[in-house]
Amino acid sequence: MAxxxxxxxxxxxxxxxxxxxxxxxxxxxxxxxxxxTGVGERVxxxxxxxxxxxxxxxx
Numbered sequence: 001m002a003x004x005x006x007x008x009x010x011x012x013x014x015x016x017x018x019x020x021x022x023x024x025x026x027x028x029x030x031x032x033x034x035x036x037t038g039v040g041e042r043v044x045x046x047x048x049x050x051x052x053x054x055x056x057x058x059x
Contacts, residue, residue, distance in 0.1 A: 003030040013039055 004024050006017045014033035021031035038046035 001028055001030070004032070006031060006033045008033070008036070008039075011039065013042075 002024075004021075006014070006020060008014060008016060013035040015035070017031075017033040021033050024031040035042050
């Protein structure tokens with residue numbers, strides 16, 4: 001038995017990996033698919049926009 005942690009990309013969420021998780025679980029593996037803070041159903045937990053004036057060009 002293996003444990004899989006499936007991490008989504010930007011503008012997505014753990015819900016998009018439901019079918020993949022079900023596939024692994026049917027094979028008796030553990031599959032975790034968290035939704036990261038700030039996206040999807042957790043968008044209300046995002047931090048306020050940055051007020052920094054530092055830009056990529058500054059670096």
